[in-house]
Amino acid sequence: MYNIALIKGDGIGPEISESAIKILETINDKLDLKFSIKPLDAGDSAFEKTGKTLPDETFETIKKSDACLKAPVGESAADVIVFLRRALDLFANIRPAKSYPNTKALRDDIDLVIVRENTEDLYVGKEFEINNSAIAIRIISEKASKRIAKYACQIAIQRGVQKKVTCVHKSNVMRKTDGLFSRACAEVAKDYADITFDQMYVDACAMNLIRQPESFDVIVTTNLFGDILSDEAAQVIGGLGMAPSANIGDNFALFEPVHGAAFDIAGKQIANPTSFILSIKMMLEWLGAKHDDKKCFEIANKIENTVYDVITKGIKTKDIGGEKTTSEFTNEIIQRLI
Ligand code: ATP
16 A cells, blocks of 8 residues: 655646546556555645645655655745755656657657756755845755766666767856766766767757757756756647656655646646656656565556557547547546556
């Protein structure tokens, strides 16, 4: 039995959370992998109810769980997710971008993953004002850079696709911070003889993600660049509705869609829950590896194959050219899972 903390979030969060809960309940009831799901409040809606964006009870329940699923939160995202990533030392943000047939992907052979350092960079929130100027501190440490580089190399080997790691930075301008990041990654890559290691400036990477997205395998980069490039990569494979992610630490992990709360489409039942459904798949793979549980891997595969089948058949939500509502699409997945 796995205890799963589930943050319902804001905007489209509650709608896609309902899909996630239905899918976990189906797995629990029909596929013989047991979950206890604890729905939790965090974000703008929690602030309205309790005066806190991350209520103590939510944080305590997350810490006691086996893994956390998090739907997007609204304006208070930094108080929730940036806090959780740092407080739980979830140092690796893994953001795969894979094209599925019959979507708005630029090509059908894109299969890359962005490995974003999750605890440093401008996201440490050290900003201040002096004499009508605003200053932000960017922290890049050798320890965190080597840790994320190692993780990226391990993922490249595990995936076995191109066994290539591209280190993305802007060391020609940010010579100290990105200079360190680039050197640290290159040094770590030397320990992985099977890996092709290359480096690219972030502007060139942004262009190449559109010009030749199929050429990328694993991209390792700093926090802010990773955030921006992964939204771009999501669009390249058909939109944010298709993009899951994982925040991974040594002992705990949190899984969430790449996208935000998308208030423009909230409450309309048109949100694509695939981003959250594929986040469940990533969670099962992580639980499977941590607990040496083959059943988790089996069901993770089943989820991915089902999403692939359903979308290939043209059963899709509006964002990727279909007509299904959030719950209709979820039901199509559920019917084929059992
Ligand atoms: P943030 O700044 O928190 O990343 P944002 O409002 O800038 O959030 P998102 O909420 O990430 O941006 O989404 C951008 C747009 O992409 C939304 O306005 C919405 O139209 C579309 N979108 C995002 N997620 C989904 C989804 N799951 N299904 C359908 N469309 C989506």
